[in-house]
Amino acid sequence: MSWLYEPNNSFDLDEDDVRIRPNPKGSKPRTKRRPNFDDAPLGMVTEVHLARYQVLMENGQTVTATLAKELRRQGCVTCDQVRLDGVVTAEKGTLARIVKIEPRSSELTRSSDESDSADQTIVANADQLVIVMAAANPEPRPRLVDRYLVAAFNAGLKPILVMTKCDLADPGDFLKAFEGFDLRIFKHSSENPKLEQLITWLEGHKSVFVGHSGVGKTSLINLLAPNYERATGSVNEVTGKGKHTSSSAKAIPAAGGWIIDTPGVRTFGLAGINSQGILKGFADLAEGAKSCPRDCSHLESAPDCELDAQLQRGELSAQRLDSFRRLVGAISSVD
Ligand SMILES: Nc1nc2c(ncn2[C@@H]2O[C@H](COP(=O)(O)OP(=O)(O)OP(=O)(O)O)[C@@H](O)[C@H]2O)c(=O)[nH]1
Numbered sequence: 001m002s003w004l005y006e007p008n009n010s011f012d013l014d015e016d017d018v019r020i021r022p023n024p025k026g027s028k029p030r031t032k033r034r035p036n037f038d039d040a041p042l043g044m045v046t047e048v049h050l051a052r053y054q055v056l057m058e059n060g061q062t063v064t065a066t067l068a069k070e071l072r073r074q075g076c077v078t079c080d081q082v083r084l085d086g087v088v089t090a091e092k093g094t095l096a097r098i099v100k101i102e103p104r105s106s107e108l109t110r111s112s113d114e115s116d117s118a119d120q121t122i123v124a125n126a127d128q129l130v131i132v133m134a135a136a137n138p139e140p141r142p143r144l145v146d147r148y149l150v151a152a153f154n155a156g157l158k159p160i161l162v163m164t165k166c167d168l169a170d171p172g173d174f175l176k177a178f179e180g181f182d183l184r185i186f187k188h189s190s191e192n193p194k195l196e197q198l199i200t201w202l203e204g205h206k207s208v209f210v211g212h213s214g215v216g217k218t219s220l221i222n223l224l225a226p227n228y229e230r231a232t233g234s235v236n237e238v239t240g241k242g243k244h245t246s247s248s249a250k251a252i253p254a255a256g257g258w259i260i261d262t263p264g265v266r267t268f269g270l271a272g273i274n275s276q277g278i279l280k281g282f283a284d285l286a287e288g289a290k291s292c293p294r295d296c297s298h299l300e301s302a303p304d305c306e307l308d309a310q311l312q313r314g315e316l317s318a319q320r321l322d323s324f325r326r327l328v329g330a331i332s333s334v335d
Pocket residue numbers: 164165166167168188189190191211212213214215216217218219220
């Protein structure tokens with residue numbers, strides 16, 4: 001448990017409170033005693049750039065801040081609710097300090113495909129994932145949508161699939177593969193944008209937009225947030241990959257909620273995600289799966305999978321089970 005959650009009455013120090021560490025400089029030993037920042041000014045991180053955090057405060061001002069050393073290991077990301085200490089003003093050249101990160105309601109992480117490297121949290125506290133795919137040019141990629149769906153369900157985010165460039169091709173056939181998911185679908189064409197339905201879905205939510213290069217994600221965000229100019233140079237034009245030091249998710253107020261643009265995030269690794277995470281997107285299957293043998297893969301090949309028994313008894317939809325198994329298959333093929 002971190003020092004942030006220490007009860008207020010624990011400020012009487014005794015010897016156990018002193019952290020013993022090698023102290024070559026002979027400076028004073030550090031103690032656990034720290035101020036309580038529960039009432040410090042609160043804001044939301046809208047962007048992280050080169051260890052500087054843009055924090056939108058409750059009074060509408062945007063303050064630039066650094067992250068207290070104690071919080072660096074924990075990490076602070078876009079949409080984190082944070083408390084500030086120091087010079088909390090929007091004045092140029094001043095720097096505040098993030099001294100507390102409020103508990104997160106969700107974490108969207110880009111887990112690596114190599115299980116030994118660390119996951120990278122991209123956005124905190126979001127509740128929707130908007131998957132942007134083009135109907136053509138570039139061709140839609142069903143496997144990539146599956147990966148995004150796994151990431152969304154695992155993080156507890158509601159997915160929305162936006163098909164762009166519907167003026168170039170009819171995405172009807174492509175979309176048939178996604179009928180078995182709890183997934184809202186929006187068809188878009190920049191030639192004739194009719195965004196009302198999408199805007200109602202975005203209202204009051206924090207929605208993370210993801211998509212691979214060229215699908216029209218920036219064009220769409222610019223339509224939804226006309227005052228937003230994406231910072232250029234955050235994505236390498238040649239490799240299409242974001243530079244880790246400079247690219248970060250950026251939260252933009254739009255459509256009565258928040259749109260979070262993710263330059264440089266093209267795909268999500270799936271290592272470390274298990275079928276339990278995917279079941280979060282399949283409430284109708286989750287109950288039955290509890291009766292499965294321990295470590296059941298829930299795949300068609302799994303012996304005694306309770307989901308098969310339920311299917312035979314007509315208690316669940318074959319389409320839903322197929323869709324669930326397709327996503328479980330996607331994570332299994334990585335391991
Ligand atoms: N025909 C058609 N073209 C579109 C549509 N939306 C975007 N485009 C075009 O597709 C190209 C790519 O659009 P962008 O918005 O830059 O795509 P992006 O997904 O942001 O791509 P990156 O900048 O690489 O991340 C541009 O030439 C757009 O004009 C659409 O609905 N229909």
